[in-house]
Amino acid sequence: MQFKPTTILGLFDSSQKHYIIPVYQRAYSWDADNWNTFLTDLKEQVNGDNNYFYGNLLFETIKKDITYEVIDGQQRLTTLSIFFRAIIDVLKLRKEKEKFEFEPEIKESIYLKNAGNVKLRVVEYDQACFESVIVEGKEKFSTATPSQVRILKAKNHFKKELNKLDTSVLLKILNKVEETEITSIELAGKKDSALMFELQNNRGKDLTNMEKIKSYFMYQMYVYSSEEETEGNVAYVSNIFKLIYLIINDLKTLNEDSVLIYHCNAYVKGFNYRTLDDIKEKLIASKNKVKWIKDFADELHTSFSNIKKMDNSNDKYLKDLRNLSIPVFVYPFVIKGYKFFGDDNKKLNTLYHILEIAVFRYKLINSRADLISRLNEILTAFNGDLETLRTHFKDKFNDAYYWGDDRMYEYLDGYMYKNSVLNYLLWKYENHIQNKGYDINNGNIEDEQIEHISPQTPTDGDPLASGYEVTSENIYDEDFLEQYLNCLGNLMLISGSHNKSIGNIAFSQKLKSYKDNPLLNQQAEIKNYTEEEKWTKTSIGDRHENILDNFAVMKWSFDNVAVN
Template sequence: MQFKQTTILGLFDSSQKHFIIPVYQRAYSWDNKNLPIFLSDLKEQIQGENGYFYGNILLETIKKDIEYEIIDGQQRLTTIVIFMRSILDVLSERDLSDSPDFDILQKKTIYLKNGGNVKLRTVDYDRACFETLIIDGHNKFQLSSPSQNRINDAKKYFKKELGTVSTGDLLKIIDLLETTEITSIELNSKADSALMFELQNNRGKDLTNMEKLKSYFMYQMYINSPADETQNNVEYIADIFKSIYLVINDITSLDEDSVLIYHCNAYIKGFPYRTIEDIKEVYLKSKNRILWMREFVKELCISFDNIKKMEKSNLKYLNDLRRLTIPRFAYPFIIKGYKFFEGDSTRLNSLYHILEIVTFRYKLVSSRADFLSRINEILLSFNGDLLNLKEHFRNKFNETWYWGDEKVKEVLNGYMYQNPTIHYILGKYENHIQNKGYVVEGVEIESVNIEHISPQTPPDNKKIAHGYETNSRNRYNEDFENEYINCLGNLLLISETHNKSIGNKPFKEKIMSYNQNPLFNQQAEIKKFVRDEAEPLWDKDAIDNRHLAIVDNFALDKWNFNNVVIK
């Protein structure tokens, strides 16, 4: 182990020396929260007289004085290289005749590439992007991952901000950065690197939980392995995390720590899982710690891979879950489902169907009752038996009442306007009636509103238009206003422009507009609930009949667990 006090210039300034970010490390993660802080620090420092310190970096020596893997510090060193490319690009467009000693080409050979020697090589899957945009300085690349977007965004951000800085200050910033002190710690093996990384970073502020877990496991392998197995065991952890980070870069809907949480919900403590301290607690109780760690990281890698598979899936009920917005409690069930079903799309779709009903009921009822504690037992006992899972949810919901059949019916029969599921319910009802013979041309609608067929009470004491159930003063009775205006039978999907055009118009005009512009079949079917087409009246009977069609004849069956087919 060697500690070297050097500068940024001293770290990079060698014709053969280069740094590699191993693929088991995170890809580039700095974004618009980190970049302004980095730049503002530099701007502030050139106004002062004190030196600047950039902290420690941890390197594994692959070939002395030539090749090093970055164990800790990859985000900072990557940012320095992106920053140098950006500032040199800006300076290349400036008049530098007053600074004859400043050589842009020389700086590029120090920080970017010296002949064929690329000074910083990122993780494999971002290398082509990084070398195209940063090392070679091109402005276009087909970006295909979040980290590649962040590399591109960082370069654009620095060039834009530095473009407003005077040439004199840009040269001062380069001088400041090059003379910035840094301590490089050079280690000779991954085992030594694991030990130092854990000692240095187990309380670090900026590490993700995944990074902390990786360093903890590598350190534990170091101290628990027999001497002749240490290197192999540490490298096993590194290789598994290499595979995980390859997958992470392809996952777009969840961050790495969220997947870690859902995996631990599934396999560690259920929903009471909170932090990696819970993982450590279970690990420290294991009889064979080496085997436990190997099995845990292997299963964790499988979970990440299955989340990637889920993102690419278009199974019917998964898409319905997406429309509802997949809640966090669903992911541990999904992770377990992929493990048990191994790509069986029929059983996976049945699992998604169960979760769609659970999610719908959860969002429909919007209870303050502790949902997770009530379903934790269901999660922990789920072993791939879908019939048992379905019955477990049905029984638990009906026992606790909050999300049971009677409560669902009560909510559907009550005030539904502004309920978080209202668009979803009426959208599914639309699909239901289309399958029963109401056919219109498919139309893409930019914005969909919820229309009150009997209009809401107009402001400023304006009278309600003709054709609705009102009293002699053209006002709604109290029971009509409380029980009918915002019930499902009186609510309709409609385009935003159509909704604005009809407002408080007489019902005869409104139903005519429904028939003339039937973007949704539910608009066209309104006439079937009205008794007299010549003088149509939208009254309690009409609303009750439509409410019955939506709730009793559709919704109560649609979101009933009996509706799940399990083969």
């Protein structure tokens, strides 16, 4: 292990030296707050007399004085390269109009590329973007990952902020960066790298839990491996995390730490999992710690791989879960489901169906009661038996009352306007009444709104139009307001333009508009409930009963899940 005090200029100023960020490291993750902190520090240092210290950078020596892998400091190194591109570009343009000493080609050869030697290589899936936008200085690139977007944004952010400053200040900032002090720590191999796992980023983002557990495992491999197996075991962990980080960059819905939590919910401590200490407790209690780490890393890779599969799946009930917005308790069940079912889409879809019913009830009722603790027993007991899982959900939901059959009926039978699942429910009802069983699959209508067939309020204070059930004073009675106005029988999906066009017109005119614009069957079916072109309590009650008893209650019953 070698500690080398140097400067930013000394770190880069070699025709052959270059740095590689291995793919098991986190991709570029700094954002505007980090970039602004970086610039603020520089401007403060320019105005002061003290030397600027940029912290420690930790490298694994691949080829002495030529090739180094970045173990710690990848965010700062990447930011430096982006900053150099930005300030070189700004000064290059100004030099065309102003007279000052500055050689952009020399700076590019020091910090970005000398002949064919690219000075910094980021994670391989971002390298093409980095070379195009930063090394070659091109303005556009078709970004494909969040980290590529951040690289491009960082460059544009620095150029925008630097353009606000006088040229003399920019030259002072460039000189200050070049003189900035750092300590380069060079390690001989993976074994030594593991010993330094506690090093943290300086003035950057905190390490993610994924990075912490990766480093912790590498260190434990050093502690518990036999001498002849240490290097290979440490490399084993880094290679598994290399595969994981390749997957992370493709994930569409979850970040790396969320997947780690859901994996630990599934396999470590159920929903009682809280921190990395829970993982460490399991490791300490294990008899063969090297094997335990390898098994955990392998399982974690599998979970990430399966979450990626979930991202790309179009299973029917998974699409429904997405439309409901998937709550956190779903993912551990899915992770275990993939373990037991592999790519058996039929069984996975059955699992999603059970979970869709649970999520619908959870969101419909929105109780303050703690659902997740009640699900822990179900999660830990889940071993791939879908019949048992369905029974467990049914029993637990009814035992808890809050999300049981009676409670669901009570909510569906009551005030439903503005309930978070109302639109979803009405789309599912639309599927139910479509001709020949045609599934519109939660379609969409322009500026989707909820229509009150009996209007909520008169327009501009005018009396209610004709055709609605009102008192002799032309107002709704108390019973109507409490029991009918905002119930399912009086609510319907409609486009914003249609809703605006009908307002609170007479019901006969409204009914005609439904017939003339039958965008959805639930609009066309209103005629079946009218009484001499009037919309009454009986009309609303009959439609309400049909939606409630002949559709919703059966649709979201756990008994409705077909388990084969």
